[in-house]
Amino acid sequence: MTDRDSIEDEIGRAVSALKLTSSHWERCSEEKAREIVREAKERFVEGNPRSWWLALKGDPDVHSHPDGNGMRALRGHIPPMDMDCWFIPETEEEELPVYDVRIDAIADVLGKCSYFVYYLVGKRLDWLIVENDHNDLVVVRLPLAPNADRT
Numbered sequence: 001m002t003d004r005d006s007i008e009d010e011i012g013r014a015v016s017a018l019k020l021t022s023s024h025w026e027r028c029s030e031e032k033a034r035e036i037v038r039e040a041k042e043r044f045v046e047g048n049p050r051s052w053w054l055a056l057k058g059d060p061d062v063h064s065h066p067d068g069n070g071m072r073a074l075r076g077h078i079p080p081m082d083m084d085c086w087f088i089p090e091t092e093e094e095e096l097p098v099y100d101v102r103i104d105a106i107a108d109v110l111g112k113c114s115y116f117v118y119y120l121v122g123k124r125l126d127w128l129i130v131e132n133d134h135n136d137l138v139v140v141r142l143p144l145a146p147n148a149d150r151t
Contacts, residue, residue, distance in 0.1 A: 007089045011099070011113060014108075014109045014112035018109065020105055023102070025109065027099050028097075028098040028100055032098065033097055043142065044058070044140055045057065053138050058141070059140075060138045063139065066135055068115070071111065078129070082123070084101065087119075088120075089117075090116060090118060090119070106120070117130065127142070
């Protein structure tokens with residue numbers, strides 16, 4: 001990634017290079033993204049930290065991946081019946097972008113990008129995974145939220 005590239009540009013190039021369709025990776029509208037971020041923060045984050053993983057609710061499990069390949073271990077931390085989730089890259093923007101993604105596409109897209117912090121949120125708001133800037137996968141599981149299926 002160059003100084004002029006944004007994380008979103010880099011993700012877009014990776015998605016194009018992998019020839020993924022919108023059924024595998026699609027950016028949500030700004031309105032929907034705001035709603036998803038608001039609900040995820042209410043559910044998983046205490047206060048308003050600069051990075052969500054600094055103030056998570058619940059009892060996070062931390063899995064270190066010093067080799068920088070935490071993305072390859074994601075599937076092992078996601079409930080097996082979940083096929084899709086919300087992908088939220090941590091950008092320098094005030095409003096974070098949100099992508100509706102197939103879980104099986106995440107590692108391939110991330111493998112074509114330079115490093116950035118990102119959040120994966122289960123569509124039933126029952127789990128959150130963060131890959132932080134210490135090469136840790138931080139996993140939070142919470143009981144299902146009422147009316148939580150956001151497919």
